[in-house]
Amino acid sequence: MTTTADPTGPTNRLPRPDVAPPGPWSFPAAETAELDNGLRVLVHRLSGQHVIAANLILPVPPDAEPREHEGVLAICARTLDEGSRLHDGETFAELMESEGAGLGVEIGPGGLQLVLDVPSTRFSPALGLLAEAATVPAFAAADVDRHVQLRLAEIEQAWANPGQASALAFRRAVYADGTRPTRMTEGEPETVRTVDRDLVAGFHARHVGPRGATLVLAGDFAEDPFALAERHFGGWAVPDQQVVDPVPARPGDRTALIVDRPGAVQADVRLGGFGIDRNDPRWAAAVIGAYAMGGAFLSRLNRVLREERGYSYGVRLGLSPLRRGGTFAVQGSFRTEVTAEALVEARALLRVDDDPFTATEVEEAIAFFAGVSPLRYATADGVVDQAASQVLAGLPTDYVDHNLRRLREVTPEAATEAYRSLVDPDALTLVLAGDAERLTGPLTEAGWPVQRFTR
Amino acid sequence: MSAPARVRLDYPIVQSRLDNGLRVIASPDPGVGSVAVNLWYDVGSRHEQPHRTGFAHLFEHLMFQGSGGVASGEHFGLLQAAGASVNATTWFDRTNYFETLPAGGLDLALWLEADRMASLPAALTRENFENQREVVKEEKRQRYDNVPYGDVMELLISVTFPPDHPYGHTTIGSMADLDAAQLEDVTAFFTRHYLPNNAVISVVGDVPADTALDRVAHYFGDVPAGPVPPPPDQPGLPPISGLPRREKVAEVPSAAVYLTWRLPPVGTRAYDAADLALTVLGTGQSSRLHRTLVRRRELAEQAGASSLGLIGGNSVGFVNGLARDGVSPEQLEEELIAEVTRLGTEGPTDLEVQRAQATFERHWLHELARVDSRADELSGFATLHDDPTLVNRRIDDIAAIGAAEIAEVIAEWFTPEQRATVLYRKEEAR
Numbered sequence: 001m002t003t004t005a006d007p008t009g010p011t012n013r014l015p016r017p018d019v020a021p022p023g024p025w026s027f028p029a030a031e032t033a034e035l036d037n038g039l040r041v042l043v044h045r046l047s048g049q050h051v052i053a054a055n056l057i058l059p060v061p062p063d064a065e066p067r068e069h070e071g072v073l074a075i076c077a078r079t080l081d082e083g084s085r086l087h088d089g090e091t092f093a094e095l096m097e098s099e100g101a102g103l104g105v106e107i108g109p110g111g112l113q114l115v116l117d118v119p120s121t122r123f124s125p126a127l128g129l130l131a132e133a134a135t136v137p138a139f140a141a142a143d144v145d146r147h148v149q150l151r152l153a154e155i156e157q158a159w160a161n162p163g164q165a166s167a168l169a170f171r172r173a174v175y176a177d178g179t180r181p182t183r184m185t186e187g188e189p190e191t192v193r194t195v196d197r198d199l200v201a202g203f204h205a206r207h208v209g210p211r212g213a214t215l216v217l218a219g220d221f222a223e224d225p226f227a228l229a230e231r232h233f234g235g236w237a238v239p240d241q242q243v244v245d246p247v248p249a250r251p252g253d254r255t256a257l258i259v260d261r262p263g264a265v266q267a268d269v270r271l272g273g274f275g276i277d278r279n280d281p282r283w284a285a286a287v288i289g290a291y292a293m294g295g296a297f298l299s300r301l302n303r304v305l306r307e308e309r310g311y312s313y314g315v316r317l318g319l320s321p322l323r324r325g326g327t328f329a330v331q332g333s334f335r336t337e338v339t340a341e342a343l344v345e346a347r348a349l350l351r352v353d354d355d356p357f358t359a360t361e362v363e364e365a366i367a368f369f370a371g372v373s374p375l376r377y378a379t380a381d382g383v384v385d386q387a388a389s390q391v392l393a394g395l396p397t398d399y400v401d402h403n404l405r406r407l408r409e410v411t412p413e414a415a416t417e418a419y420r421s422l423v424d425p426d427a428l429t430l431v432l433a434g435d436a437e438r439l440t441g442p443l444t445e446a447g448w449p450v451q452r453f454t455r
Numbered sequence: 456m457s458a459p460a461r462v463r464l465d466y467p468i469v470q471s472r473l474d475n476g477l478r479v480i481a482s483p484d485p486g487v488g489s490v491a492v493n494l495w496y497d498v499g500s501r502h503e504q505p506h507r508t509g510f511a512h513l514f515e516h517l518m519f520q521g522s523g524g525v526a527s528g529e530h531f532g533l534l535q536a537a538g539a540s541v542n543a544t545t546w547f548d549r550t551n552y553f554e555t556l557p558a559g560g561l562d563l564a565l566w567l568e569a570d571r572m573a574s575l576p577a578a579l580t581r582e583n584f585e586n587q588r589e590v591v592k593e594e595k596r597q598r599y600d601n602v603p604y605g606d607v608m609e610l611l612i613s614v615t616f617p618p619d620h621p622y623g624h625t626t627i628g629s630m631a632d633l634d635a636a637q638l639e640d641v642t643a644f645f646t647r648h649y650l651p652n653n654a655v656i657s658v659v660g661d662v663p664a665d666t667a668l669d670r671v672a673h674y675f676g677d678v679p680a681g682p683v684p685p686p687p688d689q690p691g692l693p694p695i696s697g698l699p700r701r702e703k704v705a706e707v708p709s710a711a712v713y714l715t716w717r718l719p720p721v722g723t724r725a726y727d728a729a730d731l732a733l734t735v736l737g738t739g740q741s742s743r744l745h746r747t748l749v750r751r752r753e754l755a756e757q758a759g760a761s762s763l764g765l766i767g768g769n770s771v772g773f774v775n776g777l778a779r780d781g782v783s784p785e786q787l788e789e790e791l792i793a794e795v796t797r798l799g800t801e802g803p804t805d806l807e808v809q810r811a812q813a814t815f816e817r818h819w820l821h822e823l824a825r826v827d828s829r830a831d832e833l834s835g836f837a838t839l840h841d842d843p844t845l846v847n848r849r850i851d852d853i854a855a856i857g858a859a860e861i862a863e864v865i866a867e868w869f870t871p872e873q874r875a876t877v878l879y880r881k882e883e884a885r
Contacts, residue, residue, distance in 0.1 A: 013573075013677060016524065017566050019537045020559030025488050048484075050462045050820045081740070089750070093740035098806070100813030102739075119817050121460040146753055153756045153780065156708040160603045266596045297531035297541070307528055310589030313597050333597045364536035371538010371557045374488035379824045 025374050027400035028218070028383050033226050037236055039210035041229045042397065044218035044383045052123045052219035053380035054116040055388045056134055059212040061111055062185055064244035065203070069194050070180075071187020075147050076200045076208075077105040077112050082143040085136040089143060092129065101126035103133065107185055110246055110323050110392030112208075117381060120222050124231075131232040137204065141197040151192050155184070159455065162268040162333070165259045166433040169453045170270040173257055173429050174327050176250040181322075209238030216387045219380035248324035249274075254429050256443070257453040260436035267339040267434025271346060272329025275422050277321040278395060282418035284406035286319060289419030291368065292361040293317045293350065294330060300349050301330065311335070311342040323393045328422060336435050340442035343430070350425040356416040365415075369407050373400065461854065462820055464847045466829065469664040470837075473672055475680040476652025480833045480843050481667035482659040484826055490660035491555040492564040493830035494572075495838045497655075498648035499548045500628065501621035501687050501767055507640065509591070509628020512545040514644050516587040518552065519543070523574030527583055530567050537563055540827070545626045548766050549838060555827040558661040561670060568656070569674040572649060576642045584638050595627050603707045604879060614699040614875035615715045615771055621687040622765060650681045655837045659830040691768035692717055694873035702878045709756060710778040711879040712788045714795075718772045718868050721764035722840045728856050728864040733760040733772055734811035735803045735861075736794065741810060743794050744776070754782050754790055766839045772869060784878045792871045799870055802862035815853045 028044040035041065065072050081096070081103055083089030096103055101118035103126075114134055118126040158164040168184065175181040187195070215233065217225045251274030276282060294301040294317025301315045315332035330350070334342045377383050377400070390399045430448050432439065443450050469481045503510050521527040534541045539556035554564050599605040609625050616623040656675070658667035694717050719725040737744040737760025744758035758776040765771065774795065778787045803811075823829045823846060833843040845852075 014566065014569075014674065017562035019563050022538065022557030022559055023488060049824055050464075051817060051824055090741065090746060093746075094806070094810065097739045097741045097810045098813060100817040102814075102817065117817060117821065119462055119813075119820055121462055122813075146750070149753070149779070150749075150756055153709060153777075157603075157756075160706075160708040162601055264601055266593070266601045268601075296535050298528050298535075303528065306590055307586065310586045310593070313590060313594040333593070333601070335593060335596060364532075367538050368535050369538075371489075371560070372540055374557065375540060375555050375825065375827065378487060378489070378826070379821075381821075 022371060027373070027377055027386070027398065030387065030397040032397070035210065035230060035234055037210040037234070038212070039229070039233050039236065040214045041226060042214060042216045042387055043225045044387065045221065046218055046380055046383065047220055049219045049380045050120050051117055051380055052120050052217065052221065053384040054127060054130060055216045055384050056114040056130060057214045057216065057388050057391050058112045058134070058208055059110070059243060060207045061109060061244060061246035062107070062180055063247045064207050069191055069199055070183060071151065071192035072195045072199050072203045073112065074107055074151065074186035075144060075192070075195045076204050077107050078147045079139055079143050079200060080105065080114065080133040080137045083138040083140055084132045085138055086132055089140070092133070096126065096129050099126045101129070103130060108392065109181060109185065109249070113388055120220055123221070124223060124228055127228055128232045131236070134208065135236050139197055139201045139204070144195070144197045144200050148192055148195050151186060152189055155189055162261060162264065162266070162433040166268040166270050166431050169257055169259050169433070170272070170329060170429070170431040173255050173431055174252055174272065174274055176252050179250060180247065181249045182252070206240070206242050207244065209241030210236045211238070211241050212243045214391045216384045216391070218383040246323055249322055252429070254427055256430040256448040256450045258436045258439060258450040259431070259433040259453045261433055262435055262437065264336065264433070264435045266333045266335050267432045267439060268333045269339070269343065270329040270331055270431045271343065271428050272327060273423070273428050275319060275321070275326040275328040277324055277326050278393060278399070278403070282421060284403060285410045285414040285418035286422055287369070288362055288365045288407065288410045289357055289415040290317050290319050290328065291365040292357050292415065293419065296364065296368065301346060304345065304349060305332065305342055309342070309345070311338050315346070321393070336438050339432070339434065339439055340446050343443070343448070344446050347425045350423055352416055352419060357412050357419070359412050362410060362412045362415050366407055366410065370404060373404065461816060461850055464823065464850065466823065466847055467664065468833065468844050468847070469668065470843065471668050473651065473676055475676070475678055476650070477671070477675050477678070478655040478837055479668055479671045480655065480657040480837055481664040482657065482829065482833060483662060483664050483667070484660050487661050487826060488557060489555050489826060490558045490561050490658060490662050491553065491826040491830040492561070492568065493551060493553040493657045493659070493827070493834045494568055495655045495834040496550045496649060497653045497838055498550055499546050500624060500626040501547050501689070502648065502684070503628070505619060506632055506635070508624045508632045509626070510636065510640070510644055511550055512626050512628065513588065513591050513633060513636065514641060515543050515545045515550050516591055517579065517584065517641060518571055518575065520583040520587060521578030522571040523577040524570050525567060525578065527578065530571070533563060533567065534560070539564070547622055547626065549835070551831060551834065553827060553831065555660070561658070561662055565670055565674040569678060572651065572654070572675065573678045575645050575649065579638065579641060581638055584641060588633055588636070591633065592630060595630065599627060603705070604711060607713060607877065610701050610703065610877045611713055611715050611773070614701055614877060615695065615717060621689045621767055622769070646681070647684055650683060651675060651678045652680045653683045655834045657830040657833040659833065660826040687767060689767040691720065694868055695875050696873070698872070699875040700878070701876070702880060704880045704882050706882050707879050709780070710782070710784040710787070710881050712776050712778070712784050712791060713877040714774040714788070714791060714874045715877070716772040716869055716873055718762065718770040720766055720768055720770055722766065724856065725864050725868070726764060726770055727853055728861045729772060729868055730762045730764070731808060731811045731815070731853070731856060732798065732803065732861050732865050732869060733762050734814055735807045736760040736798055737774060739810070739814060743798065744774070744791070747794060748776060748790055752790070754779055754787060758791065784880055788876060788878065792874070795869065795871050799865050802865070803858050805858050808858045808861060812854050816850050819849050
């Protein structure tokens with residue numbers, strides 16, 4: 001459908017130009033090496049990228065934590081840069097920031113990462129400090145205790161935010177009851193409270209070592225990056241290191257839950273279920289289907305719920321792959337008075353039985369993913385983030401190119417079939433953070449008898 | 456300790472201006488595969504009239520609702536189908552529109568941008584207008600009304616500037632003003648501000664400079680110029696006086712304190728010095744606020760400082776902290792002020808200034824690392840400072856500011872008496 005231009009207004013003077021097909025592109029190639037201690041090194045050389053990115057990926061999943069002390073991994077990760085056997089915490093921070101470097105930590109279901117960004121002229125000293133944090137942290141009791149308290153405060157901040165609250169409740173619902181992924185990766189309050197200095201130091205000594213670890217480096221290097229890796233990590237040895245494999249996630253039973261936020265003007269919604277990972281033969285087709293349904297601005301969901309109805313600032317359907325399995329969910333915030341109506345409409349839109357994905361939808365999705373790759377992977381941090389996610393998922397270094405080839409082969413039939421095998425609109429789990437008193441009635445009537453969620 | 460080496464930047468910058476006044480910047484980056492197209496229109500919330508707040512932002516939404524040769528939503532649709540990342544944002548000083556896509560899509564991107572610059576009102580309908588007004592209200596609910604501390608910017612602005620000041624309201628604006636808006640107001644806003652001679656376009660990426668300039672001229676050359684509205688009358692204000700204060704009891708997880716200061720406008724050395732002072736005080740783990748309030752004394756969950764650079768007479772500086780359980784907001788405020796006082800009394804050390812400069816260097820290199828953010832900086836420096844080539848010199852400019860100069864700026868602009876306060880107190884459990 002086109003909007004008719006005002007015949008008296010200015011008319012478009014030039015015809016709409018065609019788009020020339022994009023030139024060949026491939027993910028920056030990795031050079032690899034392995035140090036004698038087992039640390040794998042991946043290097044991506046990116047000309048003109050003056051901020052070097054370096055991720056140290058440690059295969060320490062939350063599954064390595066004792067059940068009664070969950071959160072020890074997160075507290076360990078967050079205390080790594082609070083001082084080492086060589087420098088106290090304040091000095092360490094000064095040295096790192098004098099190099100213009102930023103150091104962070106990330107933990108996920110696959111493991112722990114130290115993440116460094118630094119101007120290329122100061123890469124070597126910053127990498128040395130990263131190595132120091134990973135290998136000889138001090139774990140002062142005061143620092144550990146403080147991070148436990150900060151983590152407890154962070155949990156309260158998370159539950160107070162509707163987007164985070166619905167995400168937390170959704171993970172509680174979408175995974176099998178009682179399994180690790182139903183609980184926060186960084187630990188729930190009752191177990192975080194038990195974490196102390198000795199637990200953290202012991203956990204680090206057992207699990208953090210070069211075996212199974214990967215150092216990914218990208219940027220425009222002034223010095224040989226392999227030599228730097230050898231210089232800063234070559235002497236790292238942890239003979240008793242225990243490597244724990246992540247436990248595959250399992251699906252939970254379908255449910256409908258509401259995190260009560262009395263008086264909230266909007267409900268933050270997750271409507272989804274258990275899904276697939278990037279090794280699944282359906283993955284490429286599912287990505288295309290999900291984009292057509294809820295990825296593009298003019299996707300089926302966003303076009304109707306935002307652009308036609310004005311129910312929301314934006315609605316999307318996202319896939320979140322894990323190493324094995326994954327989740328998918330429709331996400332959006334809707335004003336309270338239209339939430340039930342919007343969900344009924346979303347449920348109808350999600351049904352593709354009589355309305356399979358079209359050739360145009362599929363072509364546009366393929367062009368989108370092919371087109372955004374050069375930008376997304378233009379910088380050192382973009383490349384390293386992707387490479388690290390591949391390492392954590394056990395995917396090969398040429399995964400991006402391989403996946404783009406698979407995406408290009410997806411047919412409308414395959415996209416529809418893969419999507420339908422994942423998304424049964426009548427069997428999805430619904431989680432909301434919103435005003436339970438106002439939402440429960442209309443949602444129950446619409447076929448979602450929502451139960452109050454309790455933390 | 457020897458001075459650390461700095462990365463030398465030399466991004467090519469070719470400038471031109473069309474007869475209709477459109478300023479064009481090309482910065483080729485051969486081999487990257489993609490091209491970024493970025494337009495800054497010199498209109499933001501500071502240009503809005505009283506009782507017409509939120510207009511610049513609502514208008515930004517309408518720019519995606521079609522124009523003379525483009526159907527509603529088609530701007531996004533065509534570009535995403537060409538592999539583009541697309542968006543727009545509205546801020547106090549400007550509205551920017553941008554897309555980055557494989558270089559073979561440059562013509563399409565320019566055609567779409569030219570079409571809406573030339574003929575937006577042709578496609579404006581009551582239906583689109585009312586739909587986007589609802590979408591904007593949902594945006595406000597989602598980003599401001601439904602999250603803890605979501606109204607903090609509005610409160611901070613209210614204690615920093617008088618209500619009728621161009622910076623006296625936020626970009627999201629008042630919903631009552633949006634409700635009162637008519638379709639004709641939108642057309643008038645377009646006619647007044649959306650002119651080639653009130654805009655800058657940057658083309659950055661895998662396109663030779665002469666091709667970029669030629670294609671821009673081809674698509675935008677006959678968009679008619681118009682009278683550019685004069686900039687808002689906003690001479691710089693002196694620092695805040697009288698310790699203005701807003702307190703709020705709210706359903707927040709932790710008590711919070713936000714302090715604000717008026718600072719010199721962006722584009723001045725004094726602003727850069729103030730920005731370095733705020734970095735020393737509150738950016739990074741070695742900053743004074745983190746070290747003292749989070750680490751040593753354990754009074755705050757987090758504590759930091761930042762600047763909001765603005766062009767019209769004054770920028771704004773912020774200092775903030777989230778109180779640890781059992782710490783009153785008054786105590787946290789007192790401790791934050793004590794650190795501001797100490798910085799003023801002692802001045803920053805040379806090592807602190809070097810760290811702040813090194814932090815800036817990484818931030819700046821990162822900002823210029825991608826074609827899209829590089830294009831945005833080029834458009835911004837052309838719009839605000841009339842010189843996009845400054846992007847290549849920023850690191851050296853910041854490195855030239857010493858501790859003594861920072862101390863002078865602190866004494867003039869950043870004393871405890873010159874602050875305003877916004878404080879959130881936790882609502883008692885119901």
